[in-house]
Each structure stands twice: as C-alpha cells, then as structure tokens.
Amino acid sequence: MENIMNKTKEIINDFILSIGHFFYNTIIIETGKIGVFFIDSISWWFKKPYRWNEVIYHMEFVGNKSMIIIMLTGGFTGLVFTFQAWVGLSIVNAENLIGPTVGLGITRELGPVLTGLIIAARAGGAMAARLGTMRVTEQIDALEVMGVDAKNYLVAPRILASIISTPLLTAVFDFVALCGGYFLNTYILHLDPAIFLEKTRFFVDPSDINEGLIKAAVFGLFFSTICTYRGYYTKGGAKGVGDATNQGVVASMVSIIIIDYFLTKIIGMFKGHGL
Amino acid sequence: METKEFAVNVEHLRKSFDGKEEVLKGIDLHIEKGKITFIIGFSGTGKSVLLKHLLGVHKATSGDVEVLGHKLSTLNHDQLIEVRKKFGVLFQAAALFDDHSVLENVMFPLNEHRKDLSKAEREQIASSRLKQVGLEEKHYNKLPSEISGGMQKRVGLARAIALNPEIILYDEPTTGLDPIITEMVDNLIIETHKSREGMTSIIVSHDLTAAFRLADYIAMLNAGTVLLYGTPEEFLASDNELVRKFVDKGIHRK
Ligand SMILES: Nc1ncnc2c1ncn2[C@@H]1O[C@H](COP(=O)(O)OP(=O)(O)OP(=O)(O)O)[C@@H](O)[C@H]1O
Ligand SMILES: [Mg+2]
DSSP states (O other), rough: HHHHHHHHHHHHHHHHHHHHIIIIIIIIIIIHHHHHHHHHHHHGSSSSSHHHHHHHHHHHHHHHGGGGHHHHHHHHHHHHHHHHHHHHHHHHTTTGGGGHHHIIIIIIIHHHHHHHHHHHHIIIIIHHHHHHHEEEEEEHHHHHHHTTOOOIIIIIHHHHHHHHHHHHHHHHHHHHHHHHHHHHHIIOOOHHHHHHHHHHHOOOOOHHHHHHHHHHHHHHHHHHHHHHHHHHHHOHHHHHHHEEEHHHHHHHHHHHHHHHHHHHHHHHHHHHHOO | OOOEEEEEEEEEEEESSTTEEEEEEEEEEETTTTSSSEEEETTSSSHHHHHHHHTSOOOOSSSEEEEETEEEGOOOHHHHHHHHHEEEEOTTTOOTTTSSSSHHHHHHHHHOOOOSSSSHHHHHHHHHHHHHHOOGGTTTOOOGGGOOOHHHHHHHHHHHHTTOOOEEESSSSTTTHHHHHHHHHHHOOOOOHTTTOOEEEEEEOHHHHHHHHHEEEHHHHHHHHEEEEOOOHHHHHHOHHHHHHHHHHHHOOO
C-alpha cells in the first residue's frame, strides 16, 4: 500500500517536473533563441548588401503560387459561413444582418487566420525544408565561406516577403469569401442582394479590414521566423529536415491561433471596443 | 637554407563547444605556402572543426589562428570576409546550390564579390573555370541534380577557384567515391594546385594512398592534438604505434 502511494507520488512529481521543463525549455529558452535569431536576421533589412531580388522572388513564391489555394478556400469558407450565419440569424428573423456578420467575421478573423494557417503550412513548410536541406548538405556553410551571410541572403528576404505577402493574400481571401457569401445569399437563399450589400457597407468599416490585414502581417512574420529558424538549425540528415519541417509548421500554426487572440485584444484596445 | 613562408599558422588552438569536453586540445600547425598538406586522422578527431577554424566559421576558445598574415581573432566581420575570399573550399558533398544551374553556381562568388565586372565578363570567367576542371559546355545550364556525382565535384571545384584563391581547402574530397572518380579528383587537385603560383592546398582525407602520392606534408590528428606532422617519408618511417596502425590499415585497405 505504502509502495503504491510512493509510486503515485513519484509519478505526480515527475509529471509536474516535466511540465516545468516544458515551460522552461520550450517556452522560455526557445522563445529567447528565436527572438535573437529574428533580430539578427532583420537587422539585415537595414544593412548592405540588400537582397531585393530575393525578396521579390520569395514574394512570388509565397504569394503568387498560393493564389489558387487561397481563392478556393476563401470561396468555400464564404459559402459555409454565410449558410451557418443564415441558420442562426433566421431564428430571430434577422436575415438582413447576414452581410455584416459574414463581413466582420471574415475580414477580422477568418480571413487572416485561415490565410495564415494555409500559408504557414505551404510556404512555411517549404522554407523550413529548404533551409534544412541547405544546412545538412553544407550549402549554408558554402555560402558563409564564400563570404555571404546566410541570414542576410536566406532568412531576411523570406521574412520580409512573408510580411508583405500574407496580408495581400488575406485581401484576396476576404474578397473571394465575400463574393461567395453574396452568391449564396442571392442565388441559393434567394435573399435580397441589395440589403446584403447595403448592410455590409454600413457595418463593416475599413478599419475592420485593416485589423485583419495587420494580423495577417504579424502571422507572416511569425510563421516565416519560426520556420526559417527551424530550418537554419536543422541537424542530422534527411530525418532532421523532416523533423524541422514538421515542427516548424506545427509551431507556426499553434502560435498563429494563440497570437490571434492577443492581437484581437490589443487592436481592440486601440479601437476602444475591448474584446 | 631558404626561409619557409607559411600560409597558415595555428598556435595552441583549443576549442570546446558550449563548455563541453574539448574537441581541439592545443593544436600547433604551420602550413607552408605553395605546398600540398594532408590532414589525416580517425573519425571524430576534429579535422573538420580545425578546417572551420581556418575559415573563421568557428571561433577559438583559446589560442591563435593566423591566415596569410591576418590574425583571425582580431578581424571584424568585413575583414573576415576579405580573408575568406582568399580561400576556395570544396565540400565533401560538393554543396552546390541545388536551385542554381551549374554555370550560376560558379558565377555565384563572382556575382557577390566582383560587382566591378560586367555580367558577360563574370560569365566568361565562370566558363573558363569550368573548362579548367574539364566540364563540357552542354552541362552548363543543367541543375546539380541532373549531373553525376563526379561532375558535381568538378563544378564544386570550379566554384572554389572562381575567385582565384590563394588557399584551397578540401574536406574529404574523395570519401565515398568510386576508384575511377577518386583518381580523377586526385588529378584535379594536383592540376589545380599547379594552376596558380604559390597556391596552398590543404586536404582533409581518409585516403592514405592519395596522401602518400600527392602530399608534401602530412599532419595526423588524434584526440584533438597533432600526433605527427612531417613528410610522407617521415610517416612511413615513424614507429609511433597509432601512426603505424593508421598507415598499415590505410594501405592494407587499398
Ligand atoms: N558545431 C558543433 N557543436 C558541438 N560539437 C561539435 C560541433 N562540430 C563538431 N563537434 C564535435 O567535434 C568532434 C570532432 O568533429 P569533426 O567533425 O571535426 O570530426 P572529423 O575529424 O572531421 O571526423 P570525420 O572524419 O568523421 O569527418 C565530434 O565529436 C563532434 O561531435
Ligand atoms: Mg569531418
């Protein structure tokens, strides 16, 4: 009996310790390291040699090549969200508020968050894999010994390109999703399109759209920093590259969701409507 | 007796990573200019770590590394880059940029450091380097993944000599290659060495046959120190037990 008690105590002890370790190692130490990596990297935005060609190349990589997925997901998100909004609002005979409900939800939350998640998976994963491969095949060493700083050449342009491209893609997502909503409203639910447009215009402020775009830029910053960091410090061959990609994408996605909450709060404070 | 000129002076070099056990435990090595020096030793004795100190990629925990008269520890970032430009490095797996074509790979260091030249001039230098290592023109626009391992080595070497370096470092240039390509790479090393007056070649290798054939000097590392440094003849004559073991095994394997 006493034996079992002791065992149980031990297990609980270990459990608490491991939570402590997780917090300390993963949250504190890792966040610190990523912070240093980030500052180190973006200091190259302000120092020669500038890498404009790389920035443009990665904007096209992050942006242009994700366009189709973003339009597809945007369109369908608009459709389902409008449908669900109608289900809810029709209970209280408030169908005329479908437009603003969908408009606010998309521009402030779903647009940036879903775009961020999709781009983190697609472009972020590619970044981690690319840098990881370059690390394990000594291409990063080759760069450095040729007198080229890897953070200057590989990391800084990717972060900048992501910060620029993610809001642009979010704008596309927003637009396509609202078109989807309008379509469902008008042709499937047979509600008045004029009311949809009029109410949306009345309730959705440009500042709501901006809020979403600012969030998207922050998401771009986070996923590109996390994924390039993971790739840059890849260890141990092909398996290491797989791990780096996997961890990079998962960490990016989780942090996008978490940051979203805090961003909403912070932006709300500035706009004075709280959460 | 003529006075020797040294390309690399390593004095009392010690290195430990993050306060862990020392990898390099006091290396003294003076590498003569214009010669071919092999660095040999068992796996994990710190050969690659030593190479990275010569390039300033790793910083010494204590001791000094002096390259072509520059003490690396006293240089700032920009000065270090100037010194690195005097090096050519051929990595074990060639380390070609896999999203750049063969020609673009060789042009890369020129694009970075010879902006004074026109694009056509840089292209011309790059293709003359590729000719020097014997790569045919029809491969110039291929990606590294589309050419064989032996060709990748040639391209890697062409890129290493693009800026006309004074010192070339080879990290295990022939490990894992078949005998034919090994001989080809060995011959390239000699030709490249002769292609420039005063060129210093430093080769990390497990291939003792090549070491005895090509080297002016051989340094054997063991457990983070220099066990023996001398001419191939001195190595064959050595009665140090570890040296004998390495030499016998290496020659036996061939
Ligand atoms: N960046 C690093 N951080 C920590 N330890 C390292 C680092 N680089 C090398 N080491 C350690 O230093 C030791 C020597 O490594 P090194 O790569 O120089 O060996 P080597 O002589 O080149 O061996 P091989 O012939 O297998 O290439 C190894 O034990 C390795 O684990
Ligand atoms: Mg090595």
